[in-house]
Amino acid sequence: MKRGVLALVLLTAGCASWGPEGGPGGIGRSDAPVTAATTASPAVVATAGPDGVQRITVNLTDDLKFVPDRVTARPGVVEFRLQNVGVTPHDMTVASATAGNINGGKTAVLRVTVSKPGEYPFPCLYHAESGMRGVLEITQ
Ligand SMILES: [Cu+2]
Known part of the structure; x- marks a missing residue:
C-alpha cells in the first residue's frame, strides 16, 4: 500500500520535470540550420x-x-x-x-x-x- 503511493509520486514528478517546453524536443530547436543571409548566387x-x-x-x-x-x-x-x-x-x-x-x-x-x-x-x-x-x- 505505501509502496504504491510512492511510485505514483515519482511518476508524477518525472513527468513534471520535462514540462511543455523541456525535454529533448526543446533543445533540438536551437540546432536548426541557420538561414544564409545572402541571396548571392554560388561562386x-x-x-x-x-x-x-x-x-x-x-x-x-x-x-x-x-x-x-x-x-x-x-x-x-x-x-x-x-x-x-x-x-x-x-x-x-x-x-x-x-x-x-x-x-x-x-x-x-x-x-x-x-x-x-x-x-x-x-x-x-x-x-x-x-x-x-x-x-x-x-x-x-
Ligand atoms: Cu549595369
Missing part, C-alpha cells in the same frame, strides 16, 4: 586554359545583375568575357581596370592580372547603386 570558378589565363563568362542583364556575380580564381591573369544579354548598357570595373560601355547585345573582354589573394568587387558603374555588383575572389 563560379574561372577555368585556366592551356595558356594559363583563367577565363570566365559573365552575363550582364536587364535585371541589373551580373550572372554569375561571384567568381573565384587563383592569383594570375583573369579574363572576363562580358556579354550584355539585354538592351540596357552596362560597364564593369575590376581591380582598377574597366571594360567601358557595353551596349545591349555586345560582348567585351576585360583582362586583369591580380596577384594578391582577396576580394575584388566588380561593379557596373551605371548601376552599382541598384545593386549591380559582383565580387572576384582570388584564393591562394
Whole structure:
C-alpha cells in the first residue's frame, strides 16, 4: 500500500520535470540550420586554359545583375568575357581596370592580372547603386 503511493509520486514528478517546453524536443530547436543571409548566387570558378589565363563568362542583364556575380580564381591573369544579354548598357570595373560601355547585345573582354589573394568587387558603374555588383575572389 505505501509502496504504491510512492511510485505514483515519482511518476508524477518525472513527468513534471520535462514540462511543455523541456525535454529533448526543446533543445533540438536551437540546432536548426541557420538561414544564409545572402541571396548571392554560388561562386563560379574561372577555368585556366592551356595558356594559363583563367577565363570566365559573365552575363550582364536587364535585371541589373551580373550572372554569375561571384567568381573565384587563383592569383594570375583573369579574363572576363562580358556579354550584355539585354538592351540596357552596362560597364564593369575590376581591380582598377574597366571594360567601358557595353551596349545591349555586345560582348567585351576585360583582362586583369591580380596577384594578391582577396576580394575584388566588380561593379557596373551605371548601376552599382541598384545593386549591380559582383565580387572576384582570388584564393591562394
Ligand atoms: Cu549595369
